[in-house]
Amino acid sequence: MAIANESRQEAHNMEEHHGAGRYWLIWGVLLVLTLVTVITGRMHLPSFGLVLALVIATVKGTLVTLYFMHLIDHRGANRLVFSVSILFVLLMLAVPLLDLGTRFRGSNPPGSQYSDLQPPDIGANVKEGRFGGGVRSHGSHEQSEGH
Amino acid sequence: MQSSASTADGTVAPVPRLAMHFASLEVQNHAARLGMWLFLATEILLFAGLFICYGCYRFLFPEAWAASSRSLDLTMGTVNTIVLITSSLTAALAVHYAKEGKNRMVAIQIFLTLLMAVGFLVIKYFEYSHKFHIGTLPGRYYFYEGIQLPGAPMYFTVYFCATALHGLHVIIGMVVLTFSMVRALRRADFGPNNYTMVELGSMYWHLVDLVWIFLFPMLYLV
Known part of the structure; x- marks a missing residue:
């Protein structure tokens, strides 16, 4: 019975008419938050920059799941x-x-x-990456890497 | 209880079909949504693998991570974020109109979504070609001389894996939404009782948006 009640509740919530305005509002908030995260990201805040960016991303993600994906209407x-x-x-x-x-x-x-x-090198093949480096330094670097 | 739509040959077919093992249409819709959420949970965990790679290597190579993320084009990344968020809005509006039975508007909104998806991929293509040109490529293919720090090639391994997997999901989402658009145009039978197809396709699209919401600050900003 619990399942039937849950689906009835969900159907009722999904039926409820919110109007399209709610989606536009969420869209506006998401754009503002994007702007905020870009501005704060460009400041390169030393320690809490990553935390701030992740908090903003989490808020944006929560808005998307709750309202665009209708998780707020689901049970x-x-x-x-x-x-x-x-x-x-x-x-x-x-x-x-x-x-x-x-x-x-x-x-x-x-x-x-x-x-x-210390790393022996940076882990990349600077002089002759198999495609990129090899193509670019064509003929000029003929040394072989002993990998 | 069930809505009906007339088909081309004049007969009336009940839409949607209620499978006999479901007690009611509500239960059937609930099952469809639950199934979609289960699938999306696996998708989240698929991307999580790459997020954890990012976290671990960022923990080990903070300088290379900071330098590499600054080498990305922030303008293109920001434009792509706005494009994807807006496409999410139109996908949500498509569900809204499907519930109201305005099939023409459903098709228009999905078409706008697809248009922005193409825009996203085009911008991504320019970003990729720039990277192939300057040599910020994964692992041993790396030949960019601007950043010579241990771990920098690993950053671009994570970058390419994450954005390529995300790009693949954009393409899959476009295919899924195209089916809904064609149905809204051809059969025009979406209505208050029959919008599951648009809803689930749109949920997939929002997941693509959701992943990008996290990828964008992680790759471009911090």
Whole structure:
């Protein structure tokens, strides 16, 4: 019975007429937030720049899911599915970061912030990338890389 | 309960069909939405893999990440964000008009969405060709001399993987929405009881927008 009630509630909410004005309003807010994130992003705020950008993106994403994707009209299962997927994303982000931050320094990639080793090169084939570099420095660099 | 539409040969076909294993149309619509949300959850987790790559390598190579993200064209990125958000608006309006049964408006809104999707891809093409030209390419193909920091090629690996996967989703979303547009033009049977097709297609399109909302600040701004 619970399922039937939930679908009736959802059908009722979806039926309810909001008018197109709500979508235009959300669109305006999204554009303003985009402007804000571009302006604050260009200031290159030292420490909390990333946090601020992610908070703005989260607010924008919430508006899109709630109003454009109608999650605000949906009940129960739909919300559960969406929030659980977000929870898994956060878990998947947290665990590898904890690992990278706390593991034995020697096992991090050389040249990175958490390693004492110097990188042998930057990891790219500057002189002759297989396509790009090779094409551009045609004939001028004839050295071979011993990979 | 069910709306009906007359077909070309004059017979009246009930629209939408209620599958016999559903108790009512409401339950059927609920099941369709729930299925779509489950699918979108898998899509979120698919992109999450790339977001986590981004997070881990940014954690390891902060200087290379900052320098590389500043080498991207912020103007093009911002224009693309605005284009995609606006296309999301028209996709939402298409659902709105489908509920009201204004099939012509549904087709127009979806057409505008598709137009902006093409615009997005064209801008993306110019960005990509610029990168191929200056050499900010993934991994061993990297030959840009402006940024010679450890980790910079990894930034562009993440950049190309994320934007290419997102671009693929733009194309898939365009195909899905095209089907709705053709149906709105040919059969014109969207109405208060039959708009699931537009709604689910539009939800997919909003997911594409949602992913870009996160990709844009991560790649271009910070």
